[in-house]
Amino acid sequence: MDCAQIRERRGEVSTGWCSIVGAPRCGTTSLARYLGGHPDVCPANVKEPHYFSRRDFRAVPAEKCKRLVKEEYLEHFFPGRVPGAMLLDGSVSYLYAPERLQPALSAWPDAKFIIAVRNPLEMLPSLHQRHFCNGDEDVSDFERAWSLVGERRHGRRIPRTCVDLRLLDYEEIGRLGKYVRKFFDVVGRERCFVSVFDDLADEPAAHYSRILEFLGLPPDRRDDYFPYRASTGIRSPLLQRLLKRPPVARKLLSSESALRRDGIAVRNGLGTLAGVPSLKALRKQLLKWNRTTAPPRVLSPRLRACVCDALAEDVANLSALLERDLSHWLTPEAPLPTIGGESPPPPEMQLRKAGRL
Secondary structure, X not given: OOHHHHHHHOOOOOOOEEEEEEXXXXXXXXXXXXXXXXXXXXXXXXXXXXXXXXXXXXXXXXXXXXXXXXXXXXXXXXXXXXXXXXXXXXXXXXXXXXXXXXXXXXXXXXXXXXXXXXXXXXXXXXXXXXXXXXXXXXXXXXXXXXXXXXXXXXXXXXXXXXXXXXXXOHXXXXXXHHHHHHHHHHHOHHHEEEEEHHHHHHOHHHHHHHHHHHHOXXXXXXXXXXXXXXXXXXXXXXXXXXXXXXXXXXXXXXXXXXXXXXXOOHHHOHHHOOOHHHHXXXXXXHHHHXXXXXXXXXXXXXXHHHHHHHHHHHHHHHHHHHOOOOHHHHOOOOOOOOHHHOOOOOHHHHHHHOOOO
């Protein structure tokens, strides 16, 4: 038995750990899929566990914290982990709560982070569309949603199906410079690789290679770099909210990934109750039918000016922080980039390329 196996048997963490910490709609799902397919990487069984951002361990004794991380995090989200493989967590929420990552830094002293950033004029409309499709947002027009930020900060005009009102504060979410600086201050600049979406879109292979070098991983043989989780539209908002945020029997109809993220073991029998598999199959078919092409994300001159006025100083701060001129982000609208310059392939092709078909 080698040293890694001995440490594993004692309950000690013996593998490396990396997290893709956001921001949302910045290519994080594509990066997680690329890295998750690397032979030396073990991804979490759900892309975004959000474990450390949903728990505050700062008042928990060190030994108890260590035990909880092993039992609640490692055993739950990495049940098939292999000693020596780098564990991969894709929780974008960690960018906004770095002070809660101390248990991870204690467990993995060499932990590394990939911080994804993107032009807020592109990111925020895409994020709004995603929230609308998920049921967290009930206003289909981004300009109207932006105008409601002030009210929503005071708890007004929050959809009943929204899981967290902070998701709808588009102005605050767009302050990437503020949160990247805070993240650097908490975890250390040397631990972080900042992934600018422009680079991922322009040269995905070269960008991915730089990330592997930063993580100390050998080159990958990947030759496909199509985007995952590209923006989509929906036919019926009401049907989407009923399917994504069902008012009753939520645990029965939730996906396996949602159950894992909520700390509910899939093997507890929920999915085997009479009729539940058929209901879940029907839900999946309806979600597929309800999905359509995303509408064009074109900002009106008025909204563009409002977003630029709100975030111009923050973009300038991010430019200084990264020692890179990002002023072009707030220039007149250009075509939105996609990773590799191509539209995403159909789900069947994605599964085939991932080796699941």
